[in-house]
Structures are given as C-alpha cells and as structure tokens.
Amino acid sequence: MQLAEITFPAFGLSDQAILVLIVALAIGLVPALTLAWVFEITPEGIKRERDLDRAGDLARRTNNFLDRLIIVLLALGVTYLAFDKFLLDPVRDEARIEAAREKGRAEASGRVYGEKSIVVLPFINLSGDPEQEYFSDGMSEQLLELLSRIPELRVISRASAFSFKGKNVGMQEIADQLSVSHVLDGSVRLAGDQVRITAQLIDAQADANIWSQKYDRPIDDIFAIQDEIAAIVVQELKVKLLQQTPTVQHTKPEAFALYLQARQLSRSGTEEAYQRSSELYQESLSIDPNYAAAWNGLAVNYFKQFSRGIRYFDDGYGRAREAARKALDADPAYSPAFATLGLIAMDDANDLVEAARHFERALELAPHDLEIIRHVVVLLQGLGRLDEAIALGQYAIGRDPVNAPNYANLGNSYRWSRRPEEAISAYRAALRLSPDLGAAQSFIGIALLAQGRHPEALESMEREPFEPYRLIGLTMVYHSLGEAAKSDAVLAQLIEKYGHEWAYNIAYVHAWRGDTEGVFQWLDNAVAFADPGLSLIVAEPQFAPVHDDPRWAAFMERLGKSPRQLAAVVFETGLKDQAATGRLSGTD
Known part of the structure; x- marks a missing residue:
C-alpha cells in the first residue's frame, strides 16, 4: 500500500485508485489463504499439501529455499520502508506543508471578504x-x-x-x-x-x-x-x-485598441516586442496625447529594457521618468505612474527616500493593487525591512494564490532573512505554478548551499534554465565542492558573457569565493554600469564576509544605504494593523 501511495500520483491516479486496490486486495485475501493452505510450491512445481513427503530430503530443501526467500523479501521490505521514511517522507511532507500554507493564506483572505x-x-x-x-x-x-x-x-x-x-x-x-x-x-x-x-x-x-x-x-x-x-x-x-x-479612463477607441495591442506585446519581454510595443504606445498617444495609461506603458517599456540589459539608451531611465511624469500630467491620480517613478528612483538613483515617497502615494491611491504591492515588497527588501516584506508578501499570496512571481518574491525575503527551508518551499511553490520560472532553481541552490547541502545545490543549479543565474550558481557551488578549476572556468565564462549586465551578482560570487578584492572591484563596476541589483544590497547576506572591511561602510555611505541613511527613510505600508485580518489599513 505504501508503494501505491507513492507511485499512483506519479501516473496521475487519484485516491480513488488506491481505494479500488484496497478493495481488490481484501477480496483476494480469502482465496489466497485457501490456496496457500491446500497447495505447496516445490522445486518440482506446485503440489497438493496431502501429496508431500514432509520427512524427505526434497521437503527440507524446499523449506530452506522458502526460508531464504522470506528473509530476502523481509530485508527488501525493511530497506524500502527506511528509504520511504527518511528520504521520501520529508519531500512529501514539505510539499504538503507548503500546499497547506498556500491554502491557509487564501482561505484567511477569503474569510475576511x-x-x-x-x-x-x-x-x-x-x-x-x-x-x-x-x-x-x-x-x-x-x-x-x-x-x-x-x-x-x-x-x-x-x-x-x-x-x-x-x-x-x-x-x-x-x-x-x-x-x-x-x-x-x-x-x-x-x-x-x-x-x-x-x-x-x-x-x-x-x-x-x-x-x-x-x-x-x-x-x-x-x-x-x-x-x-x-x-x-x-x-x-x-x-x-x-x-x-x-x-x-475614457479615450478614443482607436487609441484604446492600440494601447491594448502594445500592452499585450510588451509581455513577451523580447527586444523586438518592446520596440514594437513602444511604437504602438506612441501611435496611441498621437491620437490622444492625454492618455495616462499609454504614457505609463511607454515608461514601463523603457524601464524594463534598460534595467534588464535588453537595450541601452543614452538616457534610458531618464526616458522612463519623463514618460511617467507625462502620465501624471494627464492624470495626477494615476497610481501606476507613481509606482513606476518609485521603481526608477530605486534602480537609477538608489534614492530610497524618493522611492518611498512615490510608493506611499501609489498605495494611498490604490491600496489593493497587487502589482504595486509586489513592487513595495521589493522596496522593503531594499530597505532591509525583511519581516515587513515577508508579511506583505504573504498578504499578496493570500489575495493572489496562483501567482508564481509572488512566491518567488517571498522566497527571496525568506532567503535573505536566513530562513532557507521556508525559502526553498516558497521557490518550489513558484516552480509548481511556473516550471520554467527563471532564477528559482538557482536561488534554491543558494539556499541549499547555506545549509551545506552541496550535492543537492549542484543538482538545482544545473536545472536552472536562465543562463546568467545558472553560471552564477555553478561558480558558487563548484567552489563549495572544492573544485576550484571548474569554479574558475565558469566564472570566466560568466564575466565574458555577462560582465556588464551582471556586475553586482559577480561581486557577491567573489564574496562567496572569499575574494575580497574582487568584491570591491565588481561593486565599483556595478556602480559604473548602473546595475539595478545594487538596490537590494542591504538585504543580500552573501556580502557578510566583507562587512568588517572598512571599505564596506564607505561604499554603503556612497550608495546612500548606510544604517544612518536607511533610518532616515520614512515609509509606512499600513500593513501592521491589518496583518491579522489580511487587509491593508485605510481601506475598510
């Protein structure tokens, strides 16, 4: 029955199939016992019990053979039960626990509303x-x-x-x-x-x-x-x-249709799609220059292209900021534009004070907008306020229970809080919803490294579909496994292919490898290349080995992220009073 419990789900069979098996075994038990009582297996074949010579040499050999067979079968059974108990059970339990968490979050939010x-x-x-x-x-x-x-x-x-x-x-x-x-x-x-x-x-x-x-x-x-x-x-x-x-917001139908096409195209995330999407947004704006949603869509396109290293403009963030401001000129209460300005402030200028101001206004206008809430989680992570980031991430999942990026975001908060088991569960929940989600396997691998589970970390890194994160993870895990030559080779490949776009990540790879000089060299490169990863440096525990180096405090001060500077950032989500009910304050 334990074998059925494990193998049936793998073939898509439900609990009903296990019930049928139980009934069939129960029905077959009586005939099986009867046949076992009447017949005996011998080297010469199956014989009736009454025809056997129990005193003969043949009977003794048969009994010895059956004894050995029973011992072997019992040993196999004990081995399997141990394997199931100590290896398979924890995996199943982890999946059940995370599924229960998911259901509990959604049901709690459902009870409130x-x-x-x-x-x-x-x-x-x-x-x-x-x-x-x-x-x-x-x-x-x-x-x-x-x-x-x-x-x-x-x-x-x-x-x-x-x-x-x-x-x-x-x-x-x-x-x-x-x-x-x-x-x-x-x-x-x-x-x-x-x-x-x-x-x-x-x-x-x-x-x-x-x-x-x-x-x-x-x-x-x-x-x-x-x-x-x-x-x-x-x-x-x-x-x-x-x-x-x-x-x-009302606009001309032609502008609306172009806006919808542009938004749909931008979701594919390729350079060509962003280019064509931006052209469609501009066509929409030529029909209605006061269309706030189209201006913000254009701003988001510029922001994503530049921050993800897809395309470089002379002033990529500047273009995004200008378009977002034009959205607010058209509609001063358009909350997504405030969120866009918040993202730009975090990634471009590392100005957390300005980012907090924009996000507070966005939440004030749209306290239940889950896209804005997801960005606010990132701001909280950047401020190092990880407990609040976790609470807000759980709130978002309660309202949006099958959104893979929300689980990945929560996994980041857990990982940076040095809670690797919960991080792994959150990342695996994200992968169940989106098996090809980029970075999740690599982040699972990093969480496993933190626990010293190096072989498992290697397996996870090798499954990562997004090459930059796969190379980052492999460089780290090969170093931990003592395979220095492999780690050096993968790092050289990472730098050659992605040195400009992934300077921040290369810096923490050097920290993991114990190369302090490399850390500060690549952090300087990250500043020079305007790497958006710097917005999360406060939360990243991989830099812990260099925190005592005098250059670290000076660098964080230069970024505007020293403890003194972070303490000056005033930002309230309104979540604290509502954590128990699943609602944000100011909305009831």
Whole structure:
C-alpha cells in the first residue's frame, strides 16, 4: 500500500485508485489463504499439501529455499520502508506543508471578504480572428483593474485569473483554488466599428448564473459598457461602498485598441516586442496625447529594457521618468505612474527616500493593487525591512494564490532573512505554478548551499534554465565542492558573457569565493554600469564576509544605504494593523 501511495500520483491516479486496490486486495485475501493452505510450491512445481513427503530430503530443501526467500523479501521490505521514511517522507511532507500554507493564506483572505470576492476570467474571443485576442483579453483586464479599485471587494489578479485561460476547469474548482465566491466571464466579438460583449456573473460555490447581459453597441461605447458591468457587479454582490463606483479612463477607441495591442506585446519581454510595443504606445498617444495609461506603458517599456540589459539608451531611465511624469500630467491620480517613478528612483538613483515617497502615494491611491504591492515588497527588501516584506508578501499570496512571481518574491525575503527551508518551499511553490520560472532553481541552490547541502545545490543549479543565474550558481557551488578549476572556468565564462549586465551578482560570487578584492572591484563596476541589483544590497547576506572591511561602510555611505541613511527613510505600508485580518489599513 505504501508503494501505491507513492507511485499512483506519479501516473496521475487519484485516491480513488488506491481505494479500488484496497478493495481488490481484501477480496483476494480469502482465496489466497485457501490456496496457500491446500497447495505447496516445490522445486518440482506446485503440489497438493496431502501429496508431500514432509520427512524427505526434497521437503527440507524446499523449506530452506522458502526460508531464504522470506528473509530476502523481509530485508527488501525493511530497506524500502527506511528509504520511504527518511528520504521520501520529508519531500512529501514539505510539499504538503507548503500546499497547506498556500491554502491557509487564501482561505484567511477569503474569510475576511466572505461573499465579496471575485475573479475576472479571460473573455473569449469570438471575432474569428486570433489576432483580435488582444481585445478580448484587454477587456477582461480593464474590468479586473476597474473592480480592483473597490477596496471592499477582493479581486484576484491578472496572473492568477489568466492561469485558467484555455483550460477546461469547472467553476467549483476555480473557486476552491482561488478562494473566491464569484466569477465574472464572457465573450467579445469585434466586427468593424461594432462590438458585441456578453458578460455573466456566476455564484461559484453554487455554480449558478446570477446575472448575464449581452451588449451590442458601437465601439465608441466600450468604456460605458465596462462602467455598467462594474456597477452591476457591485450591486449584485451587495458591496457597501464608501465612495462612488470607479469608472475607466475614457479615450478614443482607436487609441484604446492600440494601447491594448502594445500592452499585450510588451509581455513577451523580447527586444523586438518592446520596440514594437513602444511604437504602438506612441501611435496611441498621437491620437490622444492625454492618455495616462499609454504614457505609463511607454515608461514601463523603457524601464524594463534598460534595467534588464535588453537595450541601452543614452538616457534610458531618464526616458522612463519623463514618460511617467507625462502620465501624471494627464492624470495626477494615476497610481501606476507613481509606482513606476518609485521603481526608477530605486534602480537609477538608489534614492530610497524618493522611492518611498512615490510608493506611499501609489498605495494611498490604490491600496489593493497587487502589482504595486509586489513592487513595495521589493522596496522593503531594499530597505532591509525583511519581516515587513515577508508579511506583505504573504498578504499578496493570500489575495493572489496562483501567482508564481509572488512566491518567488517571498522566497527571496525568506532567503535573505536566513530562513532557507521556508525559502526553498516558497521557490518550489513558484516552480509548481511556473516550471520554467527563471532564477528559482538557482536561488534554491543558494539556499541549499547555506545549509551545506552541496550535492543537492549542484543538482538545482544545473536545472536552472536562465543562463546568467545558472553560471552564477555553478561558480558558487563548484567552489563549495572544492573544485576550484571548474569554479574558475565558469566564472570566466560568466564575466565574458555577462560582465556588464551582471556586475553586482559577480561581486557577491567573489564574496562567496572569499575574494575580497574582487568584491570591491565588481561593486565599483556595478556602480559604473548602473546595475539595478545594487538596490537590494542591504538585504543580500552573501556580502557578510566583507562587512568588517572598512571599505564596506564607505561604499554603503556612497550608495546612500548606510544604517544612518536607511533610518532616515520614512515609509509606512499600513500593513501592521491589518496583518491579522489580511487587509491593508485605510481601506475598510
């Protein structure tokens, strides 16, 4: 039965299959005992018990053979049970514990909001043209963003909602996985200047439709339709608002369509996609120069291209900052633009005071925006306030339980807090949701190194799909295994291929290898190359071996990250008073 418990799930078999096996074994037990009583196995074959000569030499040889066979089988059984108990059980237990944590976080958040929770599933594209899918996806996202601005309503993020796209999953299963009470889904058909939108609101627990509506309107009415759907959701869920139902920003339909295409393209993350996306944002802005969302989309494109080393501009961060400010000129209360300015302040100028100011304003305007919250976690990590980063990360997962980056972010907070087991669990949760997630395997390897589990760390590093992090991890683990030549060779490869873009990481690799001079050389390079990794240097424990070097304190002072400078950064998330309830303060 223990063998079945382990092997059945690997073949996709459920607990029902194990139950069938138990019943079959129980039914077969009586016939098996009867046959064992009546017949005997001998070297000459199976014989009836009454035909055997128990005193003969043949019987003694048979009994000796069976004794040895029983001893071998018992030894194999004991070996297997020990292997299962001490090697397999901990792995299964770890997965069960993390799954319980995930479910507990989501259920705790669900209990707080009760019936006031919803997921907006991707609307189906019925236009007959796959290239129109950007419009149906965009409609879903617009509605999700609109509803998420209602503090009294728990809205699942895009990442979790879109994880069900194209999958045949029942409403009850969706509700269970996300701990929501309601589902909004529908379809979009775009034909010329006409649009048909069908929307339905479903009670997920009962799998019952509680409202549906079909809209056949000119494309010019697209924003009015979204406002109407949001108002109906509020009414049907009996949400008691402390303010008016929010509405979407209206613009010209042509500008809106270009904006949706640009946003969809940017998600692929390639240089070509960012270039074309930026062109589409600019086309949108040529139609409506006051379109705040398009300005911020352009700012985010510039920021990501420059910070990720995809493309270098003469003034990459400057372009991003200018576009974000134009978004705020168009709409002074556009919270994503404040978040973008916060990111730029962290990565470009290492100005944590300015970053904190921008993020505080973003949270004030949109306290439940999970994208902003994810960025705020990074700010807290950069300030070295890891306990708060962990609490806010857990809050985000409670509201967004199938978002892989949230788990990876939480894993970082645990790892930097020197809590490797919890870090490994969080990273593995991220990989279950997104098996190809970059950096997670390498970070698991670093957490294993911290525990002295070098062979396991090597296995994890070798599985890392993203080459820079794979090379970083292998350099460290080969050094720990005493294979200096291999460590040197991989480090040389890392520097040759990624020395400009990954200077900060190369610095902490030198720290791991005990090369203090290399650490400060590469930290200086990181400053010269404006490496965004420097924003997290306060939290990174890999630099601990050089903390006593006088150059370290001087370097941190130059970065604006000395203990004195960090203490001067005033930043409140509003989370402390709400940790027990799962809500951010100021929203109830």
